[in-house]
Amino acid sequence: MKPVAAIVFKDIAIEYKNREAFTSMLLFGLLVVVVFSFAFEGSDRRSLAPGMLWVAYAFAGILGLNRSLNMEIDNDCLQGLLLSPLSRGDLYLGKVAGNLVFTLIAELVILPFFVILNNLTFDIVLLWIVGITLLGTLGFVAIGTTLSLISAQTRMKEVLLPVLQIPMTFPVILSAVQATALVMSEDSSGVSFPLSVLGIFSTVYIAASYFVFEYIVEE
Amino acid sequence: MPDMLALESKEIEKKFGYSWAVRNVTLKVRRGEFVALFGSNGAGKTTFLKVAAGLMRPTKGKLAIEGYDIGAQAEEARRRIGFLSHNTFVYRDLSPIENLKFFCRLYGVPDSEERLLGLLSRVDLAQRAREPVRAFSRGLQQRVGIARALLHDPSVILLDEPYTGLDAKAAQTLNTMLDEAVDSGKTVLLTTHDIEQGLRAATRAVILDRGRVVYDGSAKDGAVREAYVRYIHGGEAR
Numbered sequence: 429m430k431p432v433a434a435i436v437f438k439d440i441a442i443e444y445k446n447r448e449a450f451t452s453m454l455l456f457g458l459l460v461v462v463v464f465s466f467a468f469e470g471s472d473r474r475s476l477a478p479g480m481l482w483v484a485y486a487f488a489g490i491l492g493l494n495r496s497l498n499m500e501i502d503n504d505c506l507q508g509l510l511l512s513p514l515s516r517g518d519l520y521l522g523k524v525a526g527n528l529v530f531t532l533i534a535e536l537v538i539l540p541f542f543v544i545l546n547n548l549t550f551d552i553v554l555l556w557i558v559g560i561t562l563l564g565t566l567g568f569v570a571i572g573t574t575l576s577l578i579s580a581q582t583r584m585k586e587v588l589l590p591v592l593q594i595p596m597t598f599p600v601i602l603s604a605v606q607a608t609a610l611v612m613s614e615d616s617s618g619v620s621f622p623l624s625v626l627g628i629f630s631t632v633y634i635a636a637s638y639f640v641f642e643y644i645v646e647e
Numbered sequence: 648m649p650d651m652l653a654l655e656s657k658e659i660e661k662k663f664g665y666s667w668a669v670r671n672v673t674l675k676v677r678r679g680e681f682v683a684l685f686g687s688n689g690a691g692k693t694t695f696l697k698v699a700a701g702l703m704r705p706t707k708g709k710l711a712i713e714g715y716d717i718g719a720q721a722e723e724a725r726r727r728i729g730f731l732s733h734n735t736f737v738y739r740d741l742s743p744i745e746n747l748k749f750f751c752r753l754y755g756v757p758d759s760e761e762r763l764l765g766l767l768s769r770v771d772l773a774q775r776a777r778e779p780v781r782a783f784s785r786g787l788q789q790r791v792g793i794a795r796a797l798l799h800d801p802s803v804i805l806l807d808e809p810y811t812g813l814d815a816k817a818a819q820t821l822n823t824m825l826d827e828a829v830d831s832g833k834t835v836l837l838t839t840h841d842i843e844q845g846l847r848a849a850t851r852a853v854i855l856d857r858g859r860v861v862y863d864g865s866a867k868d869g870a871v872r873e874a875y876v877r878y879i880h881g882g883e884a885r
Contacts, residue, residue, distance in 0.1 A: 430752060430755070431752060431753045431755070433752075434749055434752035434753055435753075437749075438738070438741070438749045441741060441745060442738060442740045442741060445740050445741070445779070446740055499738070499740075502738075502739060503734060503735055503736060503737060503738070503739055503788075504732075504734040504736055505736055505737070505738055507702060507732075507734070507736050508736025508737065508750070508795070509753070510701070510702055511700060511701070511702065511725060511728065511730050511736070512725065512750070512753035512754060513722040513723070513725045513726040513753070513754060513755070514722070514753055515721075515722055646701075646702065646703060646704050647697070647702065647703045647704070
């Protein structure tokens, strides 16, 4: 696991130096939450809030994935990683872990603003939302990392990533929105179904990407 | 295993769409050989080197590095390869020492500062070991790339136009490092357009033309210069 950890620490070191990804993710996510909160003032916030939260997460996540992609394209650094004796699957896991760390940190900063601006309370429901955030983000990043490296091989790069990412993560985002809405409602008994869908998609995306990654990154 | 080949390719072919970049390339490179691979633009030099480094999957054929198949035993094969191209593959936001530490961890080799500073001093970068690579000129970045390519002490060194962007002093440093590598039994495969640079230390010359090997012989043989003129300078109607 040492090389996988090395990739994560390398991504953190680069982000610590330039703060490009985290700043843009955070600003964009917060902007979405603030704009939607004012736009939906007077509406039934509880029914709109889950969608608002996951739109903010998704947009912030795509920005983070784009930044991660650019980091590896610059100076052909991806080729440097591919030359190492690290297996392609482990390389994928390293990039997923790095992307997951940044995305989760940005989301966990966005979440308290979402709670305050929507007049929610910091109680057990918030813990549920944190759990759904973890699971949903894992699925989002698992396929997003693969798609970002597919788009790295094309001329369109940054444009192609959201075009591929949004439809591919639709089941994840939809299940996450449903799960969030259910835990925020008075009757959360049906939450196990969207959580199961989230778990299945995350597992399938990680397993499939792990095994096909070498065919994606090799020319 | 004294007779083991450092690099053995069997009928390697690579096709992009409808065009062949490499056609039926069979090469046997013994340990300790310094092979200069010449060819005009689009001759297939870089493609062949990328296949040899495991960066590109061949359309057909087999290639092994020190007996390890580049497809089936890819990790073992890659561990033995040092690859340097005109792109340095180093992270511009990190310093040379941070880059080298990262690659040491990927290769599982000791990452002590002392060792890495020693390596950087060989490319005259020890004084700037902690500055971000972004602040370096193209030539200085290429020196970091040289240190990166050699930090795991590879036994097969693949160089794709490594002199691009290097000043005379850095080119001399690279030449010295390659000479030392060959003296210690390592194998070098170098692609270049420059026949003088290529033949400087090479023991064998190979010329590729439109993806095929058209010359394979001693680098000291005068015939290599004739073949170079014929296939690369277009001295003969083709």
